[in-house]
Amino acid sequence: MCLDDQILNTYLDxxxxxxxxxxxxxxxxxxxxxxxxxxxxxxxxxxxxxxxLTADEIQPHQDRVLSMIEKNYLSKGKGKKSFLHRTxxxxxxxxxxxxxxxxxxxxxxxxxxxxxxxxxxxxLLPDVNTTIDLNNITQTRSxxxxxxxxxxxxxxxxxxxxxxxxxxYDVDIRLKSIQPLSLEKMSSEVKVIAKIESKGITITSDxxxxxxxxxxxxxxxxxxxxxxxASDGTILWKAEETTVIGDQNQSN
Amino acid sequence: MEIRSGDELAxxxxxxxxxxxxxxxxxxxxxxxxxxxxxxxxxFIRFYDKDMSxxxxxxxxxxxxxxVKNLSINxxxxxxxxxxxxxxxxxxxxxxxxxxxxxxxxxxxxxxAVRKAVSELPEIYKTVIVLREYAGLNYKEIAGVLKISExxxxxxxxxxRKELEVKLDxxxxxxx
Numbered sequence: 001m002c003l004d005d006q007i008l009n010t011y012l013d014x015x016x017x018x019x020x021x022x023x024x025x026x027x028x029x030x031x032x033x034x035x036x037x038x039x040x041x042x043x044x045x046x047x048x049x050x051x052x053l054t055a056d057e058i059q060p061h062q063d064r065v066l067s068m069i070e071k072n073y074l075s076k077g078k079g080k081k082s083f084l085h086r087t088x089x090x091x092x093x094x095x096x097x098x099x100x101x102x103x104x105x106x107x108x109x110x111x112x113x114x115x116x117x118x119x120x121x122x123x124l125l126p127d128v129n130t131t132i133d134l135n136n137i138t139q140t141r142s143x144x145x146x147x148x149x150x151x152x153x154x155x156x157x158x159x160x161x162x163x164x165x166x167x168x169y170d171v172d173i174r175l176k177s178i179q180p181l182s183l184e185k186m187s188s189e190v191k192v193i194a195k196i197e198s199k200g201i202t203i204t205s206d207x208x209x210x211x212x213x214x215x216x217x218x219x220x221x222x223x224x225x226x227x228x229x230a231s232d233g234t235i236l237w238k239a240e241e242t243t244v245i246g247d248q249n250q251s252n
Numbered sequence: 253m254e255i256r257s258g259d260e261l262a263x264x265x266x267x268x269x270x271x272x273x274x275x276x277x278x279x280x281x282x283x284x285x286x287x288x289x290x291x292x293x294x295x296f297i298r299f300y301d302k303d304m305s306x307x308x309x310x311x312x313x314x315x316x317x318x319x320v321k322n323l324s325i326n327x328x329x330x331x332x333x334x335x336x337x338x339x340x341x342x343x344x345x346x347x348x349x350x351x352x353x354x355x356x357x358x359x360x361x362x363x364x365a366v367r368k369a370v371s372e373l374p375e376i377y378k379t380v381i382v383l384r385e386y387a388g389l390n391y392k393e394i395a396g397v398l399k400i401s402e403x404x405x406x407x408x409x410x411x412x413r414k415e416l417e418v419k420l421d422x423x424x425x426x427x428x
Contacts, residue, residue: 006410013384013409015391044413047420048385051366053279055272061289062271068293069267073300074260 003027008038012045194228196237203228209236255312258303267296270313274320276386281324281378282331283371291327295319310393317387318397325375369419377412380405 003011003024010016011024028035152160157173164171194203200212209218209230220231228237255262274295278288295316306312370378383394391405398405 005414006406009410009413010391010406013391015406040417041413044417044420045385047362047366048370048381048416051363051370052386053276053285057285058272058275061275061285061292065271065289065293065296066267069296069300073297074263 002031003034003037005037005041008034008041012038012041194223194237196228199236201236203236253308255306255309256303257299257306257312258301263296263300266299266309266312266316269309270316271296273313273387274316277317277382278320278324280367280370280382280386281321282327283367287327288324291320291323294323314393314397317383317389321379321383321397325379328375366420369416372419373412373415377408377415380408381412381416384409 007016007020007024011021016024028038155163161171161173191205192202193205195201196203201217202210203221204210207219207221208216209221209228211217218230218232218234218236221236222229222231226238227235229235255266257263257266271292274292275288278291279285282288282291298319299312299316304315306315370381373381379398380394383389383397384391389397391402391409394405395402
């Protein structure tokens, strides 16, 4: 019985184990048809091998690829690959460690740089609780004058009043729901509240009664009922004698 | 000897020894030297980047061969799909890639014919023949790279040679 192609091919490739290998060799030694068949298969194999890409054809590719890899991968400092091409392989605990390190660095830098009192190095936790005062608040609006980005809140009440006063405004400041007892008394300006024309006496809001020349003739003048009395009891005026200027209620 | 693929010294060693082999594999599957070069470059970059550990030089070689083989087959498949759809549009004269002037070597007629015959083999036969004849792997190694059984390799080698015989006969190649 002759050998089939598959056995011959296996023998040709030196893949036939003993004892079959010896048996095939023995058969080939006397069977000329199998020998011819074997020679044919060998020729095919040799023909295929002869068409192999030659070393001369390979060399330029080998050099080119190597120089490319050397340039982009190997030469990066002690043969380390470039950072971007590196693949990071981390186990789960390593990854957690790296994440924790990032958190520590982040929080730490915040504690050192984000804290107002940088000298207080004992505080490691972030502190954003800065005191709110006028220096920390800046209000800006697009309509603001570009040069004066500071708002009204940057000035104290005194400064505002001073400023307005300098510009000639008379500002009245009062607390809500509290009526002033007497506007006249708050004012430093002394007003004429009544004139007794028959006697040429002028009564002013500070309680003084003056004669036509301006000499003070009585102090502590009050309006009592329908007469004007000085503090010593002198009746300066009685009803239906005067022309009152100003609102009588104001003098109270 | 353990091989660390991310180590420069080991890499150079593997490169010098394995590049000619994988270049042959890539070329005899794609039959395009530029494509084969790109595929080899791709494979070696992956090899270096992955920084793997191999028990021996051969294990590194088999890894590279497998990667190059897969990349090459993918290229051929893609190329075939493209040319199949392209052929419907333009049925121009086909350029024989085995006689192109890209190589400075003037190929023998028989070489061109054999390369053409190999290129026309079905993929499963072509791969075993390329690994056997050009990469010089034995059946066991081929089985390992292709992840098939040794007897399967045996059958494929046999059928591949049978097909080649028919093709080469038709081409009237003077087999040396």
